[in-house]
Amino acid sequence: MIEALINMVLLTLLAAIMIGVVRLRNLFAVVILSSAYSFIIATVLIVLDAVDVAMTEAAVGAGISTVLMLAVLFLTKTEEQKPKHSPALPLFVATVTGIALIYGTLDLPAFGVPDQPIHTHVGAYYLEKSVEETGIPNVVSSVLASYRGFDTLGETTVVFTAGIGVLLLLRRNRRRNGKNGETS
Amino acid sequence: MDFLQTVVSHYNQWIAVFLMVSGLYIVVARGNMVKKLVGLNLFQTSVYLLYISPGKILGGTPPILAAEFAVYSNPLPHVLILTAIVVGVATLSLGLGLVVRINEAFGTIEEEELFARDPEA
Numbered sequence: 001m002i003e004a005l006i007n008m009v010l011l012t013l014l015a016a017i018m019i020g021v022v023r024l025r026n027l028f029a030v031v032i033l034s035s036a037y038s039f040i041i042a043t044v045l046i047v048l049d050a051v052d053v054a055m056t057e058a059a060v061g062a063g064i065s066t067v068l069m070l071a072v073l074f075l076t077k078t079e080e081q082k083p084k085h086s087p088a089l090p091l092f093v094a095t096v097t098g099i100a101l102i103y104g105t106l107d108l109p110a111f112g113v114p115d116q117p118i119h120t121h122v123g124a125y126y127l128e129k130s131v132e133e134t135g136i137p138n139v140v141s142s143v144l145a146s147y148r149g150f151d152t153l154g155e156t157t158v159v160f161t162a163g164i165g166v167l168l169l170l171r172r173n174r175r176r177n178g179k180n181g182e183t184s
Numbered sequence: 185m186d187f188l189q190t191v192v193s194h195y196n197q198w199i200a201v202f203l204m205v206s207g208l209y210i211v212v213a214r215g216n217m218v219k220k221l222v223g224l225n226l227f228q229t230s231v232y233l234l235y236i237s238p239g240k241i242l243g244g245t246p247p248i249l250a251a252e253f254a255v256y257s258n259p260l261p262h263v264l265i266l267t268a269i270v271v272g273v274a275t276l277s278l279g280l281g282l283v284v285r286i287n288e289a290f291g292t293i294e295e296e297e298l299f300a301r302d303p304e305a
Contacts, residue, residue: 003242018203018226021222022206037229048257060272069222072218076218080219098205106190108197111196111238116238122260137250138248139259159270159274
């Protein structure tokens with residue numbers, strides 16, 4: 001019961017931060033709020049027993065993402081302009097989508113109940129056979145590195161491609177600046 | 185009492201939906217590109233919540249096997265979301281690189297001003 005209560009309090013905090021992010025126009029404040037959001041969602045993930053994911057989110061979401069966004073703010077502007085269009089249409093679309101999705105959740109299994117379909121298939125198999133087949137007591141590690149190793153390989157490919165993309169974008173930039181420097 | 189039961193058993197999904205549509209709203213309604221990327225990032229984070237919540241068993245422990253525990257939460261969503269977080273920061277950095285380039289080329293990161301400067305848009 002206490003687990004569910006902590007979970008609900010933290011989720012309410014998340015929703016409050018989200019409202020702040022939507023309303024604020026100072027981008028510096030928005031970035032810092034999104035960092036706080038990442039820390040709170042890492043705490044929620046610990047309550048939900050996903051300790052490995054929580055560590056990754058705290059390091060990557062609250063750490064690296066925030067640093068990257070602050071670096072971009074340093075290179076650009078920190079104040080957002082007032083929107084010229086009326087926000088009525090996006091608000092309508094978001095509200096309708098939200099209502100449809102909430103209607104859809106009513107048929108989903110309740111939170112925290114052991115007898116639901118997700119626990120019957122391959123998850124239970126991993127929990128039962130992990131030590132026997134791979135010798136790793138941390139099931140998340142054994143699934144990540146052994147049972148689903150190809151997923152991780154694909155993930156590495158995506159990160160590598162994104163790294164190449166960023167390098168190309170920023171290097172071209174530097175060369176052009178150099179040329180400008182020579183001519184002027 | 186019945187309504188309260190429904191609220192408690194679906195609260196995670198409802199908050200996930202709220203975060204999702206708020207992220208969608210920021211991406212569509214706001215013209216500043218850094219703000220759009222923050223919105224996209226928060227949109228993504230709501231999906232983590234949607235995936236991890238059903239794997240939780242109340243009274244269970246994290247899926248690290250030990251003799252003292254019998255009930256573990258489902259490890260499979262954790263693995264999927266670990267992958268999603270790392271891919272998410274990769275796409276975010278690529279998007280931010282594009283924002284820096286756009287700012288170099290046009291001197292602004294506001295959508296309205298960009299449209300005004302590009303005669304074909």
